[in-house]
Amino acid sequence: MTYGVGVLVKDGLLMAADTRTNAGLDNIATFRKLHLFDVPGEKVMAIATAGNLAISQSVISMLREGFRNPDTDRVETLIEQPSMFKAAQFIGHAVRQLHASDGAALERNGVSFEVTMLVGGQFRGSAPRLFMLYKAGNFIEATPDTPYLQIGEHKYGKPILDRAVSYKADLYDCLKLALISMDSTMRSNLSVGLPIDMVVLRTGGDDWEVNRRIEAGDHYFHDLRERWSAALRKAHTDIPAPPYRD
Amino acid sequence: MTYGVGVLVKDGLLMAADTRTNAGLDNIATFRKLHLFDVPGEKVMAIATAGNLAISQSVISMLREGFRNPDTDRVETLIEQPSMFKAAQFIGHAVRQLHASDGAALERNGVSFEVTMLVGGQFRGSAPRLFMLYKAGNFIEATPDTPYLQIGEHKYGKPILDRAVSYKADLYDCLKLALISMDSTMRSNLSVGLPIDMVVLRTGGDDWEVNRRIEAGDHYFHDLRERWSAALRKAHTDIPAPPYRD
Numbered sequence: 423m424t425y426g427v428g429v430l431v432k433d434g435l436l437m438a439a440d441t442r443t444n445a446g447l448d449n450i451a452t453f454r455k456l457h458l459f460d461v462p463g464e465k466v467m468a469i470a471t472a473g474n475l476a477i478s479q480s481v482i483s484m485l486r487e488g489f490r491n492p493d494t495d496r497v498e499t500l501i502e503q504p505s506m507f508k509a510a511q512f513i514g515h516a517v518r519q520l521h522a523s524d525g526a527a528l529e530r531n532g533v534s535f536e537v538t539m540l541v542g543g544q545f546r547g548s549a550p551r552l553f554m555l556y557k558a559g560n561f562i563e564a565t566p567d568t569p570y571l572q573i574g575e576h577k578y579g580k581p582i583l584d585r586a587v588s589y590k591a592d593l594y595d596c597l598k599l600a601l602i603s604m605d606s607t608m609r610s611n612l613s614v615g616l617p618i619d620m621v622v623l624r625t626g627g628d629d630w631e632v633n634r635r636i637e638a639g640d641h642y643f644h645d646l647r648e649r650w651s652a653a654l655r656k657a658h659t660d661i662p663a664p665p666y667r668d
Numbered sequence: 669m670t671y672g673v674g675v676l677v678k679d680g681l682l683m684a685a686d687t688r689t690n691a692g693l694d695n696i697a698t699f700r701k702l703h704l705f706d707v708p709g710e711k712v713m714a715i716a717t718a719g720n721l722a723i724s725q726s727v728i729s730m731l732r733e734g735f736r737n738p739d740t741d742r743v744e745t746l747i748e749q750p751s752m753f754k755a756a757q758f759i760g761h762a763v764r765q766l767h768a769s770d771g772a773a774l775e776r777n778g779v780s781f782e783v784t785m786l787v788g789g790q791f792r793g794s795a796p797r798l799f800m801l802y803k804a805g806n807f808i809e810a811t812p813d814t815p816y817l818q819i820g821e822h823k824y825g826k827p828i829l830d831r832a833v834s835y836k837a838d839l840y841d842c843l844k845l846a847l848i849s850m851d852s853t854m855r856s857n858l859s860v861g862l863p864i865d866m867v868v869l870r871t872g873g874d875d876w877e878v879n880r881r882i883e884a885g886d887h888y889f890h891d892l893r894e895r896w897s898a899a900l901r902k903a904h905t906d907i908p909a910p911p912y913r914d
Binding site: 577578580581582584585586594595597598599601602606609610620622630631632633634642645646649650651653654655656657658659660661662663664665666667668 | 823824826827828830831832840841843844845847848852855856866868876877878879880882888891892895896897899900901902903904905906907908909910911912913914
């Protein structure tokens with residue numbers, strides 16, 4: 423499994439994804455699931471993937487290598503798309519083309535065609551945008567009402583986002599919340615694990631403000647986990663005992 | 669959907685379940701999902717159910733009305749079973765018999781036979797026990813290593829239990845944690861909602877120490893939700909900002 427989260431706030435965009443993949447509990451490996459595309463000074467895009475690794479890797483290869491875009495009838499790559507919206511549509515086409523070529527064979531082998539993606543980025547002169555793309559190639563977009571989107575094993579890490587992320591929140595506060603959300607997921611689900619890849623983009627910026635991997639020995643992340651655990655313990659001990667005893 | 673949680677610690681047992689059922693978002697109702705069985709001074713048992721409501725209600729009716737127990741070849745009810753283990757086996761037989769009679773018809777109508785249950789209780793002279801029963805009628809039991817079990821929409825409320833519940837924890841601390849877990853689930857999933865039914869049983873006690881419903885206006889639960897939210901907000905604002913900016 424995977425956990426990926428993207429947050430789009432007034433000040434910018436962030437995306438984070440773990441790197442653990444598993445084909446059964448006895449076949450665990452580390453694969454980067456946050457893929458970056460950029461033309462310096464012009465556009466930056468990131469794609470976080472969840473689902474079948476063969477499918478998501480093939481889609482990323484198609485996006486880099488190019489394929490016939492049915493909207494233009496030309497062979498194109500992702501990076502030459504003219505807007506975030508066109509980029510999301512183009513990724514949808516890649517997913518559909520892969521489904522057309524591989525879907526039946528996968529199904530014959532009892533493998534369902536599963537892939538979801540977060541697609542975020544910014545084109546010069548436009549605000550950052552964040553999409554979540556489904557296996558049918560369709561997608562939804564984050565808005566000020568719902569400024570975060572998640573893929574993969576999303577439930578464990580949702581409560582903290584539901585409570586604390588808002589469109590007007592500080593960008594780095596949201597990064598902290600995304601990491602807390604990641605921590606909650608990793609604690610409750612073995613299939614999500616370090617390292618964590620993350621990017622942060624400021625509205626109007628022309629490059630990633632953060633483009634980093636959090637490894638197992640990362641001091642800040644370790645401290646965040648300890649502090650969060652201690653705060654939760656304190657939080658529940660500070661609540662009075664239930665008065666329900668009859 | 670449903671959320672049900674049971675915790676078995678040194679001092680006793682607690683179980684809690686929400687009451688919301690839904691057959692589509694436009695068909696939401698309140699049904700009790702925590703069912704009590706007792707012979708005062710002799711034995712107390714509670715069953716929390718998740719899954720298809722028709723199935724779980726029929727199983728509860730079978731347990732009260734009696735059916736032929738394949739282990740004894742006599743018509744028996746749940747309450748006459750001689751131990752918690754025998755009670756869990758008997759419930760498993762009820763689920764299997766219902767599957768034998770209704771499973772095929774459900775399947776023809778595209779409804780899968782889904783039911784899970786938490787079964788907890790205590791017989792005089794024995795320690796409390798807690799089981800989770802699957803739709804095949806098989807079951808697992810809570811142990812000091814893993815003292816809590818969940819049914820239904822379990823992921824949102826799992827992180828707090830993972831962090832704070834242990835076999836040596838205070839019984840009412842665990843009730844508080846179960847209610848926090850319930851709150852997290854209700855905030856993130858519309859299909860889980862108030863009222864909440866709960867029971868608490870002390871090791872060696874011969875009756876429920878708590879047997880209560882938390883309604884929407886409950887002062888303590890409202891306060892717990894507010895305090896927990898405030899503590900989470902404070903917890904994350906107290907953590908320093910991520911130092912990852914390049």
